[in-house]
Amino acid sequence: MxxxxxxxxxxxxxxxxxxxxxxxxxxxxxxxxxxxxxxxxxxxxxxxxxxxxxxxxxxxxxxxxxxxxxxxxxxxxxxxxxxxxxxxxxxxxxxxxxxxxxxxxxxxxxxxxxxxxxxxxxxxxxxxxxxxxxxxxxxxxxxxxxxxxxxxxxxxxxxxxxxxxxxxxxxxxxxxxxxxxxxxxxxxxxxxxxxxxxxxxxxxxxxxxxxxxxxxxxxxxxxxxxxxxxxxxxxxxxxxxxxxxxxxxxxQTLVPRMRLHCENARRIANFLSTHRAVAAVHYPGLANDPGHTIASRQMRDFGGMLAFEILGGRKEALALASRLKLIVRATSLGGTHSLIEHRASIEGEQTRAPESLLRLSVGLEDANDLIQDLDHALSTGL
Ligand SMILES: Cc1ncc(COP(=O)(O)O)c(C=O)c1O
Known part of the structure; x- marks a missing residue:
């Protein structure tokens, strides 16, 4: 580009x-x-x-x-x-x-x-x-x-x-x-x-x-x-x-931070896309994502933001977020801490986010620790 x-x-x-x-x-x-x-x-x-x-x-x-x-x-x-x-x-x-x-x-x-x-x-x-x-x-x-x-x-x-x-x-x-x-x-x-x-x-x-x-x-x-x-x-x-x-x-540290955000998000998206409690993952770095081809053309990498839908609805999504120990339940994005949010709750009636969707701002922690946190929270709910 x-x-x-x-x-x-x-x-x-x-x-x-x-x-x-x-x-x-x-x-x-x-x-x-x-x-x-x-x-x-x-x-x-x-x-x-x-x-x-x-x-x-x-x-x-x-x-x-x-x-x-x-x-x-x-x-x-x-x-x-x-x-x-x-x-x-x-x-x-x-x-x-x-x-x-x-x-x-x-x-x-x-x-x-x-x-x-x-x-x-x-x-x-x-x-x-x-x-x-x-x-x-x-x-x-x-x-x-x-x-x-x-x-x-x-x-x-x-x-x-x-x-x-x-x-x-x-x-x-x-x-x-x-x-x-x-x-x-x-x-x-x-x-x-x-x-x-x-x-x-x-x-x-x-x-x-x-x-x-x-x-x-x-x-x-x-x-x-x-x-x-x-x-x-x-x-x-x-x-x-x-x-x-x-x-x-x-x-001053934007470039190396973005590199790590992207790398961590890629690993987490791959992990989530194979988990049996996850119904869908929205991340343009995944080859089957509808935005993958265009993102590959117009972006240098796919970013640190992803969203995923779990099996179930609002209750299950909120319960999953509350089982996480490392990833913080909070709005906003782009910081060093990973943050997770149930967007339908915050956006109200006009939301386009399904009740089963959680948005994840992938931070700069060790990806293995983040995956372990998600795996524990997802598997406990099955
Ligand atoms: C994509 C996007 N644009 C704009 C805003 C608003 O920015 P601010 O909170 O700095 O007013 C947000 C806040 O979350 C956002 O996610």
């Missing part, structure tokens, strides 16, 4: 991008700049670039530069959460505009589209974007944005980015791709034709379940990007300096 446009590999960029040596002291690790305000020049200007924390902050510039390099974009805008980043993208549209969404997506984004933005006049159509025909049929003259997540949450579906981008461009719309599960280590949507990439940096980019943030990276500087930037500054959903610093720290 196409690589980012910088001369260095992603591993080198993840360590060096957005990390200038601090000029005043020579510090190699950028300090955390907590100052909310900056001194004006004698003539009233701000020749040192900074004026007020909501408008700009060195730690925020640093993480925006880093993500811009990792995703190969020309503009990056950091937000206080993944949801704030998604909000800004939809707010950059106008009432009566129409968006097309892939049917499997983070339920929080789906809820704000159905709730907040529908009331605001934004029209939407939900389709299975794995089927090009469905995307084409949903297109209208007012369609301004196609939004997809791949791999998706919670069913780990794979959507092919390139044809979706082509359709978007044919009708004068943009393609936004959530890259939270894959991260730029495994997939670069901008190189495949997407116009913007959206991240919840609370997950793999931060990597340690201790910081929250969101990011929008745009392929090129545009008026649309400026509107997103305006929502960051004037809407005030800015990423705090300490969270910028923590997430940037996490990104």
């Amino acid at each position: 196409a690589e980012t446009k910088h001369p260095y590999t992603l591993q080198t960029l993840s360590i060096h991008s957005g990390r200038p040596v601090e000029p005043a002291t020579g510090a190699v690790s950028l300090p955390i700049y907590t100052s909310t305000t900056y001194v004006r020049d004698a003539d009233g200007g701000f020749s040192r670039e900074y004026a007020y924390i909501r408008d700009g902050n060195p730690n925020r510039n640093s993480i925006e530069d880093c993500l811009m390099a990792l995703e190969g974009g020309e503009q990056a805008v950091a937000f206080s959460s993944g949801m704030a980043a998604a909000f800004a993208v939809f707010q950059a549209l106008a009432p009566k505009d129409h968006v097309i969404l892939h049917r499997d997506m983070y339920f929080g984004v789906r809820e704000v589209i159905r709730g907040v933005f529908a009331r605001w006049g934004l029209e939407h159509t939900v389709v299975d974007m794995r089927d090009i025909r469905q995307i084409r049929e949903a297109c209208r003259p007012e369609t301004k944005l196609l939004w997809l997540e791949t791999p998706s949450n919670p069913l780990i579906e794979i959507v092919e980015i390139q044809p979706a981008a082509e359709i978007a461009h044919e009708i004068g719309a943009k393609l936004a791709c959530e890259n939270t599960f894959a991260t730029p280590v495994l997939q670069n949507p901008l190189a495949l034709g997407a116009d913007l990439v959206v991240h919840s940096m609370t997950k793999y980019l931060s990597g340690h379940s201790d910081a929250m943030g969101g990011m929008v990276v745009l392929k090129s500087n545009s008026e649309f990007g400026q509107r997103i930037k305006d929502y960051q500054m004037n809407g005030g959903a800015v990423l705090a300096p300490f969270d910028c610093w923590l997430i940037l720290r996490g990104i």
